[in-house]
Amino acid sequence: MRIKKHPVLSSIVEKTEVEFIFEGKMLKGYEGEPIAAALHENGVRVLRHDHRPRGFFCAIGNCSSCLMEVNGEPNVRVCVEELRDGMVINMQEGKGKLKGGEE
Amino acid sequence: MLHTEIAIIGGGPAGMCAAIAAANQGARVTLFDRGKRLGGQLVKQTHRFFGSEKEYAGIRGIDIAKILYEEIEKNKLIDVKLDTTVLAIYSDGVISYEEGKSYKRMTSEKTIIAAGAAEKMLLFENNDLPGVYGAGAVQTLMNEHGIVPGNNVLMIGAGNIGLIVSYQLMQAGVKVAAIIDAAPKVGGYLVHASKVRRLGVPILTSHTIKTALGNETVEGAVICEVDDKFNPIPNTDQTIDVDIICLAVGLSPQGELLRQTGCEVKYVPSLGGFVPLRDENLQTTTNGVYVAGDSAEVEEASSAMVEGTIAGLSAAEALGYGTNIVAIKEGFKNDLDVLRSGAVGEKIKSGLKLLSC
Secondary structure: OOOOOOOOOOOOOOOOOOEEEOEEEEEEEEEOHHHHHHHHHOOOOOOOOOEEOOOOOOOOOOOOOOOOOOOOOEEEEEOOOEEOOOOOOOEEEEEOOOOOOOO | OOEEEEEEEOOOHHHHHHHHHHHHHHOEEEEOOOOOOOOOHHHOOEEEEOOOHHHOOOOHHHHHHHHHHHHOOOOEEEEEEEOEEEEOOOOOOHHHHHHHOEEEEEEEEEEEEOOOEEEOOOOOEOOOOOOOOHHHHHHHHHHHEEOOOEEEEEOOOOHHHHHHHHHHHHOOOEEEEEEEEEOOOOOOOHHHHHHHHHOOOOEEEEEEEEEOOOOOOEEEEEEEEEEOOOOOOOOOOEEEOEEEEEEEEOEEOHHHHHHHOOOOOEEEEEHHHEEEEEEOOEEEOOOEEOOOHOOOOOOHHHHHEEEHHHHHHHHHHOOOOOOOHHHHHHHHHHOOOOOOOOOHHHHHHHHHHHHHO
């Protein structure tokens, strides 16, 4: 849920809305916000599976809990990667695979 | 290879103040930060700071970041490298870094490491479930990106971070079910504790979390009472319906780059973990390598700013810049002393005594 009213942060400004694909579904978010923030806003909290479900934890690119596949590239830290129009984002399974890499 | 006089790693409160202090004395500075903007964790601190005027007391962290940023922007001696992660510092002093998508190297006369700290984890069943978040992460999501983490939060830790973030959650319209802490007393300032209590949030001391409930994401938590040795007391389990478990159980200094320089470190629990030995100028046992802020010891942004200033002045002085630096530094050292008065400050000071070199 986005914060609409805040006693201190008057500067939560209007941003440009963009569309992206998450697991085949079209979702909306704001351009330039972290992918993880946009997913949260859409109610998505499980970001990958590595034997167990994994989510967001540190939000500043430290912990690698939030690795996802973005535009075909695995191991992207979505807590610091900015959302762009038309991105294709998928949950990552385990270590992830690079296109054209070894199986 | 590229060369700079003073390389500063980390553009948070300590690194920004180090850059300003050194450049104001005439030194040429390169300031590295892996993020897309300077400010470190200041940019999510919506509360007003304590301390004295010199340390921006009464001003909110987000606004302090702006003030420092403007000062850096107008100083031509400071080269800011954003979106740049320092990867390694080699034994010959070469700093390697990834700027955007390219790999580069640089040498420096002096290096100041102000890399900050990372959130600590707590052991309990299911602590890896999505919905168990660090307190800093919750602040980032809410105060920087304007999105609430969930609807109902269990806060673990009644230190200042736990208390302040609880209040910030309520400012953003999120319910805080309870704040728990294993210690028998609230660790944070009374003024913060009173604020959340007045809003009806129970602070349960001598309590810990046993389990996070839920299959794919957090759906609740089991908490229990602990005795004076922190052992769970049987038959005191309580289930709370929450969708977020927020951990505010402390920070660990980020010491990886420091250790690559070969400097001596010691384990000092009251300072957050492994921390480097340093002299009164904040120089480590590696000649020319200084430390400031949470990388030096986990404390507060106010003291990080003063430490950054002292480290910046010292590095510039060592390169022959400035006049009367000794007297200027004396003033800042006194400020640090004042910031470290009180019970928490005493703990920091006795920890620091173990680190002098």
